Amino acid sequence: MNKTIRKAAVIGSGIMGSGIAAHLANVGISCILLDVVPKNLTDEETQKGYSLEHPAVRNRLATGAIAKLRKSTPSSLYDDTFAERITAGNLEDHLSHISEVDWVIEVVVENLQVKKDLLNKVERYWKPGTIVSSNTSGISIQEMVADCSEPFQASFLGTHFFNPPRYMKLLEIIPGTKTDPGIVQQMKVFCQNVLGKGVVLAKDTPNFIANRIGTYGLLITLQEMLKNGFTIEEVDAVTGPALGRPKSATFRTLDMVGLDTFVHVADNVYANITDETEKAAFAAPDALTSMVARGWFGEKSGQGFYLKKKGTNGSEIWSLDLVSMEYYPQKKVTSGSLEAAKLAKGARGKTKALIAAGDRYSEFAWNILKQVLIYSAEKVGEIANSIHEIDEAMKWGFNWELGPFETWDAMGLVRSVERMEREGLSVPSWVKEWIAAGNQSFYQKEKGTLYYVSEQSLKLVEQPPEIITLSSLKEQNKIVKGNDGASLIDLGDGVACLEFHSPNNAIGADILMMIQQSLVEVRNNFEGMIIANQGRNFCVGANIMLLLMEAQDDEWDEIDSIIRMFQNTMYKVKRFEKPVVAAPHRMTLGGGVEACMPADQVIAGAETYYGLVEVGVGLIPGGGGCKELALRISQHVGHSDVDLQPYINHIFETVGMAKVSTSGHDAKKLGYLRSTDRIIANQDHLIYEAKQAVLRMSKAGYEPIPEEKIRVAGSEGKAVLQLGAIGMRESGYISDHDLLIAKKLAHVLAGGDLQSGTLVSEQYMLDLEREAFLSLCGELKTQQRMQHMLTKGKALRN
Structure with a gap:
């Protein structure tokens, strides 16, 4: 399988669908953007004398999405003229056009039955050799096409873009049990070389790699915060650049993602795993569900963990008290551990300095990290084949400077495992066996070549020839x-x-x-x-x-x-x-x-x-x-x-x-x-x-x-x-x-x-x-x- 992708169809013209279409247009791939036919006329359409059968009405959703791409900030397009590479259509009149494309991407609502019904319709017009994928954040790839033919299943896989598609590097490719391995390899190379993505191969498990680890980490952070009485701004001070993470840290990130979206992602894991201990970790705290019930979704609703208010000196940022559910003026956070992290060089140095400082913020950072690291180690083999894929997914998908296992190495693998066990945590046996074999870290370098632990042995990190690391x-x-x-x-x-x-x-x-x-x-x-x-x-x-x-x-x-x-x-x-x-x-x-x-x-x-x-x-x-x-x-x-x-x-x-x-x-x-x-x-x-x-x-x-x-x-x-x-x-x-x-x-x-x-x-x-x-x-x-x-x-x- 080595078909060149020159034309694509994107089904679903929402933020993700139109964003994916825009990025395909960015790299020179022409697109058909399809959505449902509207059931009602707008006032403007009525004034123009249009009926529901008018093409402008029937294509309205996709046409409107393309128009928004030209005005979006930051722009989804490298050049606004690239929007001309996207053609608007609808699912009733133009679904048959997918027989003319090389790649069909489904980007509709995150509902298994809706996706199954759509993919059954897609198969009616599908031409053998055409790749079909779903952009889902966590629904089972194999279940989506369980009712489709084997040839269709062989050409089907998950392609999970992160939002916004132009700017976020991570793309998770998720094969189904019957996906042709040749197609998986072709798509990996194509998405790296043409789309410019950092690709990881994920297993068909709830929320795949990045969202599985990232959601767990965010929920653990929220739970530790509520348990120990930390404020919103204190948590963000600890979990931002001091830990080699983005400035948006924990709560600004959640406000940007949308609390309703985050709860939906967490619920998806909760509903699809059986281990009761793990389920408890993915149960959204009452404070979070209360905010969603109030419509406090974050930036898109105007308030979330933070609220922008007009003050005497212009706009001010207020923080939410999760106990009283009232906002208060943001307070500056300082401490010895945060200063030590600030002065340290690089993410490794900052993480090590923060954890070693010994104050309450240092303890808070440790309490979060130890759980995230152990959870990541438990998921090796289940959600991904290697620690390297987990680390890359977190760096590319959540903009962490260090992945979980790189963080573990930075803190000192042997020393941190000893501390975890002293505190009563159960460290996965493969980690202890790796240390018992005389290893001091997960990653090792020899003459500039990077090796990492994989199935209890060292494996060469295979860099493609196109990647030269100075x-x-x-x-x-x-x-x-x-x-x-x-x-x-x-x-x-x-x-x-x-x-x-x-x-x-x-x-x-x-x-x-x-x-x-x-x-x-x-x-x-x-x-x-x-x-x-x-x-x-x-x-x-x-x-x-x-x-x-x-x-x-x-x-x-x-x-x-x-x-x-x-x-x-x-x-x-x-x-x-x-x-x-x-x-x-x-x-x-x-x-x-x-x-x-x-x-x-x-x-x-x-x-x-x-x-x-x-x-x-x-x-x-x-x-x-x-x-x-x-x-x-x-x-x-x-x-x-x-x-x-x-x-x-x-x-x-x-x-x-x-x-x-x-x-x-x-x-x-x-x-x-x-x-x-x-x-x-x-x-x-x-x-x-x-x-x-x-x-x-x-x-x-x-x-x-x-x-x-x-x-x-x-x-x-x-x-x-x-x-x-x-x-x-x-x-x-x-x-x-x-x-x-x-x-x-x-x-x-x-x-x-x-x-x-x-x-x-x-x-x-x-x-x-x-x-x-x-x-x-x-x-x-x-x-x-x-x-x-x-x-x-x-x-x-x-």
């Missing part, structure tokens, strides 16, 4: 050279990777120096180089703290030297005689964009938020960003009589408003990425794809890019840009300082005061950039903006 390569002593800001790593096959690893990957002199040294090394010993890293974000820009300090000390020669070094380094990358590919991901701002622009090709993750944002700190791009954009416009129009002005206007607005792309595709629309640059869905594959691009260019006989002249808009174009900025100032949209920055930006992008159409060198444009950048550094209001960004983390409009 940390593993460094453990294998593959660092060619490095300093505090960056390292050059040997990826094998003649390709090196320049990795940023300064704080926030901000570009300073150390990174620039390493880029230059890397070019020498690659020239002598490699086929080419990629610029990539696996930090949380690719690069948040240049080191503005250094710039601010130099400006406050009037060290203008030093600032000039820094900017020249940045410009010269990027120029060397652009003219380098071997291929260079940049692979940015997530936040790629300011200098991070300028570090990518000289590359022969950019291969960006779909979730890349890309922008030249220097105006936010009172500056303009100074590392070649303005020059590169002007050059691209000149290349696009050629040395002809085509008017440059519309193109210059576009980039002036983009840079002047510090626009940041909402996706890699949006970065192309904004003009930051070229048509030859690529977008891939799976961020884990970026380094592999960039490496392959370097090898392709090298094999094809790479020739460095020759310098060419830039045709500029000149004084006339500059005047048009500045006139627009003046109009915005007179209308009150921008401040006087914004206008000053805009005038400087216009001067640079237009090529100064030359005649329109004049051809200039790249160095000429770089000089304009540097001069404007330096002059703005000397402005007090720019320095205030830089200071505000450093201290507050957001832009100041002064």
Whole structure:
């Protein structure tokens, strides 16, 4: 079974169904979105004279869902035009169209009988070879198709997307007892490579992996809280970043999920397991059921564990007292254990520090963790085949930094098991046998290769070739050279990777120096180089703290030297005689964009938020960003009589408003990425794809890019840009300082005061950039903006 999936049908146009359809559209798969036929007309349809038989009425639910996709925030679509890849329909008129698709996804209400009835109808039009799946959060896959034919069952499986489908990495694939193993493998590869998902294979048990462990953990947390008298905010302080979990922690997470939804998920486990002890753990506490009965579902109803109120100083967040069921102003939580966790580095260090601190919050964290860890160990073999799948599911599905077994290792496996047994807990026998065999942890590393316990033996973690992990390569002593800001790593096959690893990957002199040294090394010993890293974000820009300090000390020669070094380094990358590919991901701002622009090709993750944002700190791009954009416009129009002005206007607005792309595709629309640059869905594959691009260019006989002249808009174009900025100032949209920055930006992008159409060198444009950048550094209001960004983390409009 190796059928290519080019077209899909999604049945059910609710939040999940439309979100799945949107993500399929994101990766280029056309979709039919189907829902039931409405039984009543809306007032608007009545006014238009429609009947219930009108196509617009019959397709209303799907059509409305597609319209909402274009307006959703955050957007479900990489680009709102991708909604055109989704066709609206209904189950009565268009179900037969599933015979034309490669994949049918059922996303209707979480009710076994409803799903069974629908799948029986789907089989009537099903064509052998078409994959059919259910997006269910916990209903039995095999029971859904128990009445269907064996060939249909062989093509059926569960595909549990997490919400929102575009942004959540986890996808659980759940085979039925009769699912063709070839289809399971094909879907795993497809969902990883094309949809960009982190896939785990789950067993057909209630709530599968992530929701089974996650729901248990949330309920245990709630029970421990009620038993020991902790407040809402105390629990969230302990169960958030202090434990390597998201800031939403426990109760903000529940408010976002919806308490009614959470209770439904918990009830599904409760109803489908027989062990009485386990049942008791999944019984929703009275406080939770009371909130649901009152309609306090969380964010979607306006209140849940938290309530936003208007106060004298704006909006205030109030917390719920679960005893009195009344809200009170939120209180700040501090303690020695929380401070110790805050100061510790990484999720492992934070968890260890929190548990070891010994105060009441430390004890609370331990009481939660010990139960979750034991429960996870009990479920190995029942819900998943390995600890690794459980860990990955929790990291990808609940955004934990460490999975349960990684957490156990961080706390100290042997020591924590001894403590559990002292406290009367029953630790699964396989865990004790593993320790008795002389093992100190579940995971072990040897020469960069990761092993984990599986059926009481060590098993190699099989990383697909598309996943290259820089940390593993460094453990294998593959660092060619490095300093505090960056390292050059040997990826094998003649390709090196320049990795940023300064704080926030901000570009300073150390990174620039390493880029230059890397070019020498690659020239002598490699086929080419990629610029990539696996930090949380690719690069948040240049080191503005250094710039601010130099400006406050009037060290203008030093600032000039820094900017020249940045410009010269990027120029060397652009003219380098071997291929260079940049692979940015997530936040790629300011200098991070300028570090990518000289590359022969950019291969960006779909979730890349890309922008030249220097105006936010009172500056303009100074590392070649303005020059590169002007050059691209000149290349696009050629040395002809085509008017440059519309193109210059576009980039002036983009840079002047510090626009940041909402996706890699949006970065192309904004003009930051070229048509030859690529977008891939799976961020884990970026380094592999960039490496392959370097090898392709090298094999094809790479020739460095020759310098060419830039045709500029000149004084006339500059005047048009500045006139627009003046109009915005007179209308009150921008401040006087914004206008000053805009005038400087216009001067640079237009090529100064030359005649329109004049051809200039790249160095000429770089000089304009540097001069404007330096002059703005000397402005007090720019320095205030830089200071505000450093201290507050957001832009100041002064």
